[in-house]
Amino acid sequence: MSEVAQLQLIALSIVGIGILILLFIKAVFLRVTGFVAIVLGLFSLMSLAVPQLASLPPAEEKIDIASIKTPTDIASIGQTVFFSKGQCALCHSIGPSESARCPDLKGIGAKLSKDFLYESLTDPQAFVYQDYRHGGVPKEYPATMPAIDKDPIGLSKNEILAVIAFLQQMSGEPISVSTSELEIPGQPSPAPVKAAESSPLAIAQAH
């Protein structure tokens, strides 16, 4: 029997006890207790009827460098990070969605360079797409996109590169993240990813 089924049985028993009390006991206080038991049992049953999602602390994504042979392997890890620890899918969609809160990332890997993507993830305020749904007073909520390498998400450099590889793959682009860029624990870090040029031209070209 699954854990949820066991808990449902407990909740159902509480409701049953409450019903029995109401049926067979005359004392008012006990009857009220039975009534409360029914209400609480029903509340638990209702709570058990919805999807049961626990929030687990993000596992430290250990990227096994040795197992990565091709850029596609990197993109595969990036997909996992995108939908789990990175929490990207909470706000972004891949494909048009009217109700998504944040920009659609479909094709983003083709539009933006790897370096620009890296900077957008680690320093989101460096460039803000000027036309993106800022109907009111601009910049009232400046920190909409968190710096993904900082807490509370805190992706490692390897994880960010993997997400970029995934985005490029989703856009049908050749993956420009190479295995040599990944940090190997205990070895000196490869050359850092270059930041994009901070100029209006860069924005225009990017979009």
Place this chain on the structure above:
Amino acid sequence: MSAKRQEIKTIQPALQPVKGHGGWVASLLLAAVWLVLPSIGIAAEGTATGPTEYRDIPYIGSRNLVWIVAQLHLLLAGFVLGVPIFAWLCEVIAWRGGEKRYDKLAKEFTKLLTSAYATTALFGGILLFLLVAFYPKLMNYLTDVFFPSFLLYCMLFLLETATLYLYWYGWDAMQDGRKKTLHVFLGFLLNFFALFIMIVPNAWATFQSSPVVLSEGTALERAWAATWNPTWWPINIHRLIANVVLGGYICGAYAGVRYLSVKSKEDREHYDWMGYVGNFIGVFGLLALPFAGYWLMREIYQYNQQMGITLMGGFLSWLFIIQAMLIGVLFLGSNYYFWLGITYRIPGSEAKYRRAMLMMLVSLLLCLAVWMTPHSLVASIEEAQKMGGAHHPLLGVLGVMSAKMTVSNLMILITFMSFVMYWRAGKQDTAGWAKFGKAVMGAVLVVASLAVIVLGVWGYFVPAIVRINYFSTSQVAIVGFVILTITPLTALLLKSAKTTTEMVWGSMPPRAGYALVLNAVMVILLMTLMGYARSSSRVHWHVYGVMRDTSPYAYSPALGSASLIMAFCTFFFCILVAFIFWVATMGDKYKTTSGTGKGDLPQGIPAMAGGAPGKQRQ
């Protein structure tokens, strides 16, 4: 787990020798010692070199134990802080209006405070010990940040205790003239200190959810900066209103239980009236609560959008559907109680208002259905592909905040109108301007309802920031305007109205008592549910983004298993409150059986129940 099994194996042979000798006391002692052992064992586990970070307790687990004790402490604190507001309001009504029975009611509830206060402090002490024992690293950090406010908190407790003693023990001695004024002032002071007793620890809890950057400075400067974190005041206001609601509904539930058990006509009248007052104060607070909740969520989003999304669109999204259900039941229960009042206390009114009541019921159910519609479903990639996105094509339209804000405002309007209907029942207007006045009120209500709906629909077509900043606040302002316009107009109309049907107290059916109990249970459940939500929104952080929870309990349990703990906390709290009521009223029962009865029981109709107050004052 293996360590626990090892301990079980150890204790069983240890208990064997005493079994044969009937040494159950020794067995209990051994068991108690055994219970302490794991704590010592796990304390050593901390880190090899550093101080202990966590301790644990077998079976129940440190997190669950702290959860239960913290929740009970919070509920008791809500009760202890809500009841003085309730009692003081009743005392002021009696003082200004001359209705002595309100004074009696206030005294009856203040009597509960002494024992409830001690119980709350007891659970607070247990909670502190448990936190220090189980979470030493976290407590050390929080003490470093908040030490000055700990001292302030102790001082406030001393002041609150002294004021409570003066307020309670001086009740009879300070009944007349200036002494009464002084007593009312003491009641004010009691609530004033209670407010600060609530907001000081709120700073500790909200800092955990929305910490601010603490720069170098004196201990006082750092504590001050940490106290003024973004969610501090939204929580303060939300809890203050929620405490009033809790106090009112618990008073109602107490009256409901007593109403079901008493036999004499006098007692039935008394507890029927008390139930009405409790429900009225609960509803009074309930009307403002969604606004405060909305403000809190807005501040959370503004502080950290990710935390907001975790709450509303992430793994806690289903929790808000359960919350909508509980609030919906609470609204339905409160309205149902008003409708029962119209039907049974004011004979002849049922036929007049039956259609309106039915329409209100249908509207409330429709609003509830929209409120309970989920928006962001946590779906697998396959499920999302089938739906054509993360949002359901049909439900997604109703599940957005624009629709939810609209229906919550409409539910508040309907509940308010239920009260107005109850207030007006059994009265005939005699004022010359009555027709015009009623037309104005009707127009205000219709225009306001339409405006709320129009803004709600319009909200779909504007950027979220415009909806949040202008449309939602306008909806709240419109509802506030309706309440502030119709209440004085109705009061003015009824001042000169002729009573056609006297209100008959003590004639409510038993289900009215159960409705009052249901309302109280819903409020308590809501508090436990949102306690879980607030804690879970921090996910795997003790202090969000600052101090990570590295214990084995760093996860948030699923809603189903959490609901059983919430149900347990609710049940245990109800039993505790029943015990407090029983202990506090033991003396009264003795007096009643000895011949000193209640004296003046309510004979008339309270002013807010639509009676003619002048005639009813005692």
